Amino acid sequence: MAEGANGPTTPEADGVLKERKIFVIPDFLANAGGVTCSYFEQVSRNQNYFWTKDEVLSRLDEKMTSAFKAVSELARTRKLFMRDAAYVIAVSRVANACKDRGWV
Numbered sequence: 001m002a003e004g005a006n007g008p009t010t011p012e013a014d015g016v017l018k019e020r021k022i023f024v025i026p027d028f029l030a031n032a033g034g035v036t037c038s039y040f041e042q043v044s045r046n047q048n049y050f051w052t053k054d055e056v057l058s059r060l061d062e063k064m065t066s067a068f069k070a071v072s073e074l075a076r077t078r079k080l081f082m083r084d085a086a087y088v089i090a091v092s093r094v095a096n097a098c099k100d101r102g103w104v
Contacts, residue, residue, distance in 0.1 A: 002030040003030055008027055014083065023082065024083065029067060029068065029082070032064065033064055036063050
């Protein structure tokens with residue numbers, strides 16, 4: 001099951017989905033394509049170079065596939081629900097960025 005945007009599943013529903021072992025692509029992973037394309041647009045404009053539609057779609061496919069594989073792999077190896085695996089990766093990346101910047 002792929003969720004729609006902005007937290008469509010309640011914590012109670014998450015419990016049922018986990019109990020029934022239903023594979024769920026969490027909303028913030030399933031809907032990241034639009035945000036990723038917006039980032040590509042910003043980068044290309046900052047560089048004053050505009051990518052073709054095929055270049056954008058290729059880059060998007062690469063990023064989204066990589067993100068899905070990372071979440072899926074962590075979920076499988078640690079026996080986590082996909083949402084939990086996605087949160088582990090997200091929080092870890094933010095923590096590492098804060099550390100790299102010397103904030104912590």
